[in-house]
Amino acid sequence: MTHSNPRLEQILHRLRERDFRLTPQRLAVLRILVESKEHPTVDQIYEQVRRDFPMVSRATIYKTANLLKSLGEALEVGVLDGRSRYDGNKPYPHPHVICTRCKKIIDFEGLPTTDLVREVIEKTGFQVETHQIDFFGTCPQCCEAEQN
Amino acid sequence: MTHSNPRLEQILHRLRERDFRLTPQRLAVLRILVESKEHPTVDQIYEQVRRDFPMVSRATIYKTANLLKSLGEALEVGVLDGRSRYDGNKPYPHPHVICTRCKKIIDFEGLPTTDLVREVIEKTGFQVETHQIDFFGTCPQCCEAEQN
DNA sequence: TTTCGTGCAAACATTTTGCAAAATC
DNA sequence: GATTTTGCAAAATGTTTGCACGAAA
Numbered sequence: 001m002t003h004s005n006p007r008l009e010q011i012l013h014r015l016r017e018r019d020f021r022l023t024p025q026r027l028a029v030l031r032i033l034v035e036s037k038e039h040p041t042v043d044q045i046y047e048q049v050r051r052d053f054p055m056v057s058r059a060t061i062y063k064t065a066n067l068l069k070s071l072g073e074a075l076e077v078g079v080l081d082g083r084s085r086y087d088g089n090k091p092y093p094h095p096h097v098i099c100t101r102c103k104k105i106i107d108f109e110g111l112p113t114t115d116l117v118r119e120v121i122e123k124t125g126f127q128v129e130t131h132q133i134d135f136f137g138t139c140p141q142c143c144e145a146e147q148n
Numbered sequence: 149m150t151h152s153n154p155r156l157e158q159i160l161h162r163l164r165e166r167d168f169r170l171t172p173q174r175l176a177v178l179r180i181l182v183e184s185k186e187h188p189t190v191d192q193i194y195e196q197v198r199r200d201f202p203m204v205s206r207a208t209i210y211k212t213a214n215l216l217k218s219l220g221e222a223l224e225v226g227v228l229d230g231r232s233r234y235d236g237n238k239p240y241p242h243p244h245v246i247c248t249r250c251k252k253i254i255d256f257e258g259l260p261t262t263d264l265v266r267e268v269i270e271k272t273g274f275q276v277e278t279h280q281i282d283f284f285g286t287c288p289q290c291c292e293a294e295q296n
Numbered sequence: 297t298t299t300c301g302t303g304c305a306a307a308c309a310t311t312t313t314g315c316a317a318a319a320t321c
Numbered sequence: 322g323a324t325t326t327t328g329c330a331a332a333a334t335g336t337t338t339g340c341a342c343g344a345a346a
Contacts (some may be wrong), residue, residue, distance in 0.1 A: 021320050021325055032342080042311085057328045063312060080226045080280075083310065098270050110271050111264060120283045123258050124245050128285035132228075137266045137276035169300060169345050190335085205303045208338065214300095230311080231335065 007034045007089065011073050020067070025049065025056050029064040033074055033088025039096070041104045076136045078132065079105070093130050099139035101146075108135070150230070155182045155237065167256050173197065173204050177212040181222055181236025187244070187253040189231045226280065227253070241278050247287035249294075256283070 011030055015022060028049045034038065040048075046061045065086050068074035074088040079098055085105065095108040117128050138146070161180055163170060176197045180188065188196075194209045213234050216222035222236040233253065243256040251284055261281065269276050286294070 017188040019321090019325090023319070023326060044336060055328070058310095059312080059329080063326080066312095076228060078226045078228045080232075082226060084228075095268075097268060097274050097276075099274070101279070106272070108268060108272065110267060116259060117283065119258060120243075120245060120256060124254070124256065125291075126245050126247070126283065126285045127291055128245075128283050129248070130285070131281075131283040133279075133281045134275050135265065135274065135279040135333075137274045137278070140273040143273075143275055167300090167346090171345075173302070203303070205304060206335095207304080207337080208302060214337090 004030075004035055011068070011088070014071060014073060018071070025053055025060050028052055028056075029061060030068075031086070031094050033065075033068065033086055037089065037107070039077050039084050039085040039087050043083070045086070077105070079134070079136075093132060095133040095135070096134045097137070097139075099142055100136050101138050101142040104139055153179075153182055153230040159216070159236070160219060162219060162221060166219070173201055174212055176200055176204075176285050178216075178236070181213075181216065181234055183243050185237065185255070187225050189233050190230070193234070225253070225282075227282070241280060243281040243283070245283045245285070245287075247290055248284050249286050249290040252287055 008030060011034065012022065029045055032045050032048050036067060038044075042058060042065060045065070046056070046058050049056050049061065062142075065074060065084075068088060069076055069086075073091050074080050074086050075091055075093060077085040077087055077096060079085060081103075090107070093113070094106050095111050097108045097112065098105045111131065111133065113131070116133075117131060121128050122132075156178060160170065177193055180196050186192075190206065190209050190213060193213070193289050194206050196276075197204050197209065202210065202230070207281065213224075213232075214224060216236060217224050217234070221239050222234050223239055223241060225233045225235055225244060226270070227233060229251075238255070243261065244253050245256045246253045261279070262278050264281075265276050265279060268274060
């Protein structure tokens with residue numbers, strides 16, 4: 001048995017609280033979502049879960065991802081490439097920096113997002129619930145690769 | 149004949165420059181993109197163009213939108229609702245504030261995006277090419293409506 | 297007259313849905 | 322045992338593509 005992850009425990013607790021059932025497939029998806037930093041697509045999660053559960057279907061992955069999103073326990077990240085990516089590590093919104101060449105997505109904590117949100121609320125009167133801040137470009141490794 | 153729009157003229161100039169042809173359908177799409185502030189979806193553009201050109205097809209709208217995007221003359225805005233929206237007013241990236249209730253999307257200029265981009269470049273080494281900064285929530289009008 | 301753009305239909309890709317069987321609680 | 326979840330297939334949605342015809346330069 002792998003060692004436990006506090007974030008995973010937290011989600012499991014929330015699920016039990018609301019009388020959602022814990023199936024092996026669901027647990028597998030949860031593990032991937034909380035453990036991976038790669039903001040995986042549904043298909044990537046599917047392929048990984050399939051190693052342990054060859055009969056799993058994509059529908060299950062979609063349903064689990066949507067459940068977690070609706071519970072506020074996973075974040076959907078849109079990268080304008082026609083497929084959704086999910087982040088179960090940090091269920092709060094945070095900026096990403098995305099390499100359009102190698103498709104790598106990294107979290108970027110170094111921005112005063114709280115201040116930005118406050119600014120928007122003050123100036124627009126919106127009741128801001130979430131946000132998405134993403135920067136697109138070429139990562140240092142790919143920049144170098146392009147020189148060749 | 150409606151009065152001319154400098155932004156439209158600019159795009160027309162760029163098209164001519166690169167030997168793209170000016171068809172009535174294309175012009176209609178261009179007009180809508182530069183004149184509307186609503187960040188319309190392909191379908192919304194299609195319905196509007198169809199009033200003047202009943203035989204127009206969605207493919208033409210898609211092709212025109214993609215052409216403009218590739219020329220850097222229109223911005224694709226992803227709102228995580230599974231369809232793309234386009235902005236031909238300001239071809240440079242800028243923050244949006246989006247009402248998740250009435251789907252309104254407004255531009256928001258009041259953020260130091262240049263500084264944010266510089267910060268990201270400095271701290272990540274990425275060659276940042278574009279960005280997407282969007283805030284989601286409820287607009288003042290919809291907030292009020294929810295009280296009832 | 298040459299080349300490009302349009303419109304149609306088919307193809308694709310992603311996500312959602314309905315439902316019977318299986319699993320959880 | 323009651324109810325939820327799964328897996329499958331079909332459907333729904335959004336977007337792209339191939340191609341013949343028509344239009345722009």
